[in-house]
Structures are given as C-alpha cells and as structure tokens.
Amino acid sequence: MGASLTGGGAGGGVEETGRGGGAGYGSPRPDQRHRGGDGSEEDQAAAPTPPARRRIPVWQESLLLLGLAIVLALIVKTFLVQAFYIPSGSMEPGLEINDRILVQKVSYWGSGSPERGDIVVFEDPGAWLSAAEASGPTNLLTDAMSRIGLYPTGGHLVKRVIGVAGDTIECCDEQGRLLVNGEPLDSSGFTLNDDDCDGPMLSTCEWDAGPVPDGMVFVMGDHRDDSADSSYRLRCGGRKGEACDDSDAFVPVELVVGKVFARVWPASRFDLLERPDAFEALED
DSSP states (O other): OOSSOOOOOSSSOOOTTTTSSSSOSSSOOOOGSSSSTTTTTHHHHHOOOOOOOOOHHHHHHHHHHHHHHHHHHHHHHHEEEEEEOOOSTTTTTTTTTOEEEEEOOOOOTTTOOOTOOOOOEEEEESSSSSSSHHHOOOOHHHHHHHHTTOOOOOOOEEEEEETTOOOEEEETTTTTEEEEETTEETTTOOBBBBSSSOTTSSSOOOOEEEOOOOTEEEEEEEEEOOOOSSSGGGOOOTSSSSSOOOOOOOEEGGGGGEEEEEESSSSSGOOOOOOOOOGGGGGG
16 A cells, blocks of 8 residues: 555655654754754854954044044134134223133125124234234244134234224214214223223324225224224324324225124133124114
8 A cells, every 4th residue: 555645654754844753854854953054053153254344543543533623623713713812901891801702704704794893803904013912822832723723813903893884983072972974972881991082092082084995994992092993093193183194094804804702711701792782873
C-alpha cells in the first residue's frame, strides 16, 4: 500500500512545521541550524563592519570654531551692530564717560538716513578729535578685538542730530531755545547746560547755520556747554552780529556709522535709547 500524504507513520510523508518530530521542509536539520541562512549568528559575524568615521583632532575643531566665530563677529560688526565707548562728557546726562553703547546700522541701509533727534556715531570729519582721542585702543589685544567687533572701538564721535538737509538752525529765542526752521526745540528734558542759551559753545548766543547741504547733518552734544560740536565750528569770531562760517560745521552722512540704540554698560545703567518727544514738534 502506498504511504499517505497526511499520515504520521514512519514512511517518508510530509509534515507541517511544528507538528511532528520529523525533519520536514518547515525546519532545518540539526546540522544546518548554525551554518548560514538569513539572520544566523554566523552571517552576522561574517557581515562586513562599516568603517569608523574619522574624527578631527580637538585642536583642529577648536581652530575651526574660533575661525567661524571671528567671521560671524566681522559680519555682525560690518552690517548689523557695533560696540563703542564714551570717552568724554559731551553727551551727558544721557551718556557718561566710559559708558558702553551699541550702534545699529540697519536703520540707515539703502535710502535710510539720520533723522533729527538720533544719537549717531560718526568718523572724524576732519580734526574734530585730538590725537589721543583718535587713537582708540592702545594695546595689541584690545586693538585686535576692536577690529572684529569684540571690544568697543575708539576714534569716533557721538552726537545728536539737530538738523538734516535743508534745515536752518538758529540760536536762540527769548527762552534760550534753539530754533530749527523757525520752530523752537525744547531740549530741557535731555540736555545738561549751565549757560543761558542752548548754543553756548561760541562767545555769543546769536548765531545761525544752514541751510544744511544735501548729504550732511548738523550735530550737537547734549552737554551743551561742554561739546566741541557743529556749533563750536561755526567760527563766528565772537563779535555779535558777525556772519558765521559754517563750512566746517556739517558732518557728511557717509561718515555716519549708525544710530545708538542701547547703553549696555555699566549694567546698572542699561537702557534702550529712544528719540526724545521734543523732536516730534519739528516734523514737517
């Protein structure tokens, strides 16, 4: 008689995996269980090991990070924000000697330009600074740091914009206030002055300047009687009624680095600086 395909006898019939004790197609023979096949221990051991990634030395990684930091600092200094310090008392009471300030450059991108009331930092337009003031940081480390924007830069001036292109500035009305295009500027809320008028750097309180040429600004220090600013360079000669020479009094807009927006040091004097409301009355 022939063997049954479903039987469980001693013949050579086929059994389902896991049912009988025979060695059918469903399970490997004992001598094959560790010789190969997908997922076996021998296959895993024989599989090629991926090469380990080469790690750069710590010193090279440190140099790379330092280089990236310097490049980032240069980009920030050139296009966005730059630090400066205050070397004199010409902008008191708002800015005192050795205050650290931040100057943003975004406002003057493209067609933007300084507005009345802005505190601006600008390059020396021509012998406004003494040799000592123009020198900036005096040792190699601080000089190098200032060049990449990691230390406050010297050799610049900081003043407030009083007049822009087309403006005429006069000193002064009966209350000692400056007149900008005939409108009085009440600067009592942000200036320091022990004199009788708001333009006392000349020997007379009667002077005028302008119209301000295109591409120029007229600037003054908030410490009105202690600031070698645009008014100081009018060279009126001291005789009442003599015409002033304003040829050296204006600052080219192209020399303006940016607008002061924050006083960051000392920490106790940290403040965000805004344009005084007094300048709103001068708007066209």
